[in-house]
Amino acid sequence: MSVLTFRNVSLRYPPRAGRSEAAQNLVLDGINLQxxxxxxxxxxxxxGSGKTSLLNLAAGFLEPTAGTITVDGVPIRGPGADRAVVFQDDALYPWLDARENIAFPLKLKGVPAADRLARAQQLLERVGLPEAGDRRIWELSGGMRQRVGIARALAAEPRFLLLDEPLGALDALTRTRMQEFLLRIKAESGAGALLITHSIEEALLLGTRVVVLSPGPGRLSAEIEAGFNAEVLNGASVAAVKMSPLFKRMHAGLTGLIHSSAEEELAA
Ligand SMILES: Nc1ncnc2c1ncn2[C@@H]1O[C@H](COP(=O)(O)OP(=O)(O)O)[C@@H](O)[C@H]1O
Ligand SMILES: [Mg+2]
Structure with a gap:
């Protein structure tokens, strides 16, 4: 079991020209999260509440202005194979085919070509694309690209998956299918996951916990436990879960929490 920990993390971007007010650049304030x-x-x-900034800190693309971020007690120093990132736009390499994209992180680790391509093929099968290995990126649908992106993230067997609106660019039907896919893949991988989303429904369906980040500067303003992902993993249909009275009640509650944090800001 690994733990990714934010302790009293704040982030301030350098001032932009014409905006010298230091407080304007405080994006995240006193984040504590495990x-x-x-x-x-x-x-x-x-x-604008700072979600991507938070994820970039966990990825090691940015350094906190104050506080620490650790994996199993060890401060992170830049990006590492223990934390894999998936973005909204798949960020696949168009000059490589699907299989080579997935194998790429293993190439960086020095895994020999035959081994890494065999491993990539296994991952293609795991994400439901056994025949797609030779395809070029532009020959794949949006949903297939995200599957390839997730397979690539899994290639180096990370301890954490950092997912920044990974399903945000998909049409509604594909998105629903991919939500269940993401849950299963995450469970099989044994990795912890941080999922950024602006869909309340998606957060509630997929999260074991849902954390609300309120803006100006970004602070964690609420946290709730959710059990719906276990129901889906145990075979309940996503559609049935979303229709349940408990889901609807929690959805309404979360909507209220997000709105009230927005109103506090206006009042402040
Ligand atoms: N590289 C940067 N330099 C300065 N300000 C930035 C930078 N990246 C993001 N910001 C600002 O930080 C705030 C949070 O941005 P972001 O983390 O992208 O939020 P979200 O992902 O929730 O939309 C925004 O006000 C944004 O303009
Ligand atoms: Mg963002």
Whole structure:
């Protein structure tokens, strides 16, 4: 079991020209958060609340201005194979085919070509694309690209998956299918997951915990436990779960929490 921990983390971007007011650049303030391997923590918040910044800190693309981020007690120093990132746009390499894209992180680790391509083929099968290995990226649908992106993220057997609105660009039907796919893949991988989304429904469905990030500067303003992902993993249909009275009640509650944090800001 691994744990990714944010302790009193704040982030301030350097001032931009013409905006010298230091307080304007404080994007995240006093973030305390833990994500264990058996969790999928969904972070929800409006545009500009600092969600991507938080994920970039966990990825090691950014350094906190204050506080520490650790994996199993060890401070992170930049990006590492223990934390894999999936973005909304798949960020696949168009000059490589699907199989080579998935094998790429293993190439960086020095795994010999035959081994890494065999492993990539296994991952293609795991994400439901056994025949797609030779296809070029532009020959894949949006949903297939995200599957390839997730397979690539899994290639180096990360301890944490950092997912920044990974399903945000998909049409509604594909998105629903991919939500269940993501849950199963996450459970099989044994990795902890941080999922950024601006869909309350998605956060509630997929998260073992849902954390609300309220803006100006980004602070964690609420946290709730959710059990719906276990129901889906145990075979309940996503459609049935979303229709249940408990789901609807929690959805309404979360909507209220997000709105009230927005109103506090207006009042402040
Ligand atoms: N590289 C950057 N330099 C300065 N400000 C930034 C930078 N990236 C993001 N911001 C600002 O930080 C705030 C949070 O952005 P972001 O983390 O992308 O939020 P979200 O993902 O929730 O929409 C926004 O006000 C944004 O303009
Ligand atoms: Mg974002």
């Amino acid at each position: 994500i264990a391997s058996d969790e999928l923590v969904a972070i929800i918040g409006r545009s």
